[in-house]
Amino acid sequence: MSAITETSAPMRRWTFGGLFGTGVLVVYVGIMLIWLLFPIVLVLLASFQGRLEVSLSLSDFNLDAYKAIPPAYWEAFWFTVRTALTATAVALLIAIPAAWAMVRGKLRGRRIMSNLVLIPDVVPQLILGIALLTVFIPLHLNNSFAGVLLALVALSLSTGLRFTEALLEGLPEEYEQAAQTLGAGRLTTFRLVTLPLIAPGVAIAALFIFMQNLVTFELLFFIAGPNASPIAIRLFSDIVDRGVLPYAVAMAGVLVYVAMAFYTLVAVVLGPKYMAGSVMSRKG
Amino acid sequence: MRRRLRREVLFFRLCTxxxxxxxTLVALVPLGLLFFNSLKNQHSGAPSLEYYIASFGNAFFMRTLATTIMMAAGVTIAALVLALPLAYLLARRTALRNVIMPIITIPRMLPFVVIGYAMILLLAPMTGIANRVLMGLGILSQPAFILFDWPGQAIAFVYTGIVVATAVLSGVLMSVDPQLEDAAISMGATRLRAFFVVTIPLAIPGIIAASALIFTSIVTSYAIPVMLNGRVPYMVSLLIASNLLTLQQPHLAYAQAVIVSVLAIGVTGLSQYILLRYGQNGGRK
Known part of the structure; x- marks a missing residue:
């Protein structure tokens, strides 16, 4: 394949214009790289220097800001992890049978059903958050683990269904038909044939849904409260109430490490090419 | 046999x-109630369109909405123009992709709040690194207050827009066959001309999808406008939130929320429609 492309590619002529173009491209890529990297670098530098005036000298490197992270932040962090994990698990448990029934069952009204489940992904998160607040207040679900969990489950469900539907549509039906010809029932086929075949895809979906749940902000902003505040919202309300604090920057640094660790995990498991395209939902 | 089939359908229905x-319970009913309440008077409960009339008749709301739309449209265009060449290079150069992919993926896995912190560290009037460098070089005599004006917000939005656009567009451009460009070049087009005449038209569906994504996320974003202190310009999400939380006019807030969601969903729907209608033969003129 690559050999064909190389022979069919025209000869490169090294003209002044071509060199100039290459130079412009190199400068452009360099500027874009700096631009894309600067938030991460700045947050990490500031977190290690323990103050907001970032300098480039390595002498004032210290861990004071990390040590000063208050327990409330760690609580919020673990709250976020707990809700994100539970929501991912619940959503996939609901989404896999639903996707299977929709794709294999060829039910009437399938399009309507799958569009219905996609609503939380299409409606702006801020608006859905406001709508949930009005319903949750009389039910006393606002400012509670259950309320945050429900909101996240609805969001994860629509991502999860989209993923699993695509997985099942990409899976030839022949394997399942073969199993059924040999006498296996629908459920046995699902358990022994379908599930193992889609398991790797489901694992990827779970990773992405989990990460999406970790960073969800606008959906949860209105229904969160002091008893149930994800870390992003805790950091946000602190900046509004008290301004930028070094230990808050350190906590932001911790979130950067989480993202890095997650990326490394996915890249090692899958290879970096899976990160291209629109695998990740938009509001990250 | 027929009964068995019916039982099977029932089982499938049970799975969904x-x-x-x-x-239905967590999205459809709350959204329906929101819409229903927006059509009711807050005190008497009588059905009325007053909140929509009040919103559309209110010069401040309309101006805010217009600013928000202009901000979102401007940022979308800027992000796409800046990201397109990078996305193209990423799609064609595997080595570059392996280096840059983590750099554009990690910001997508960070809450907006972290980006907001970085913007403050960069642009804050006294402590921000940009102001200190510019003042140190003698370019500025006093700190520039970019952060608390519209450029600060626009910069933050463009940052997230570029990240999203690069990821989406590089995926789309990878699916454009490089041999088509080579064919154009072998027939005498320059690389630049091939890029504009062959590659971009083929990538139009992806460009439309990416711009709808960026546009809607900016129209309803809340964290960045508040963090970067959005008194000027006042984004529409701030207006809705203050009507809801501080001014105690929830029904007005609902009506405005409905207006904004119609706008956002309309843009998404329009992009989907364009894709369905023209996506099949997009670019093949």
Whole structure:
């Protein structure tokens, strides 16, 4: 394949214009790289220097800001992890049978059903958050683990269904038909044939849904409260109430490490090419 | 046989039931109530369109909405123009992709709040690194207050827009066959001309999808406008939130929320429609 492309590619002529173009491209890529990297670098530098005036000298490197992270932040962090994990698990448990029934069952009204489940992904998160607040207040679900969990489950469900539907549509039906010809029932086929075949895809979906749940902000902003505040919202309300604090920057640094660790995990498991395209939902 | 089939259909329906139930209860019913309440007077409960009339008749709301739309449109265009060449290079150069992919993926896995912190560290009037460098070089005599004006917000939005656009567009451009460009070049087009005449038209569906994504996320974003202190310009999400939380006019807030969601969903729907209608033969003129 690559050999064909190389022979069919025209000869490169090294003209002044071509060199100039290459130079412009190199400068452009360099500027874009700096631009894309600067938030991460700045947050990490500031977190290690323990103050907001970032300098480039390595002498004032210290861990004071990390040590000063208050327990409330760690609580919020673990709250976020707990809700994100539970929501991912619940959503996939609901989404896999639903996707299977929709794709294999060829039910009437399938399009309507799958569009219905996609609503939380299409409606702006801020608006859905406001709508949930009005319903949750009389039910006393606002400012509670259950309320945050429900909101996240609805969001994860629509991502999860989209993923699993695509997985099942990409899976030839022949394997399942073969199993059924040999006498296996629908459920046995699902358990022994379908599930193992889609398991790797489901694992990827779970990773992405989990990460999406970790960073969800606008959906949860209105229904969160002091008893149930994800870390992003805790950091946000602190900046509004008290301004930028070094230990808050350190906590932001911790979130950067989480993202890095997650990326490394996915890249090692899958290879970096899976990160291209629109695998990740938009509001990250 | 027929009964057995019916039982099977029932079983399939049962499998989809939890998903439909959860979405109905957690999304459909609340959204329906929001819409229903926006059509009711807050005190008497009588049906009325007054909140929509009040919103559309209110010069401040309309101006805010217009600013928000202009901001979102401008940022979308800027992000696409800046990201397109990078996305193209990423799609064609595997080595570059392996280096840059983590750099554009990690910011997508960070809450907006972290980006907001970085913007403050960069642009804050006294402590921000940009102001200190510029003042140190003698370019500025006093700190520039970019952060608390519209450029600060626009910069933050363009940052997230570029990240999203690069990821989406590089995926789309990878699916454009490089041999088509080579064919154009072998027939005498320059590389630049091939890029504009062959590659971009083929990538139009991806460009439309990416711009709808960026536009809607900016129109309803809340974290960045508040963090970067959005008194000027006042984004529409701030207006809705203050009507809801501080001014105690929830029904007005609902009506405005409905207006904004119609706008956002309309843009998404329009992009989907364009894709369905013209996506099949997009670019093949």
């Amino acid at each position: 039931l939890p998903a439909v139930l959860v979405t």
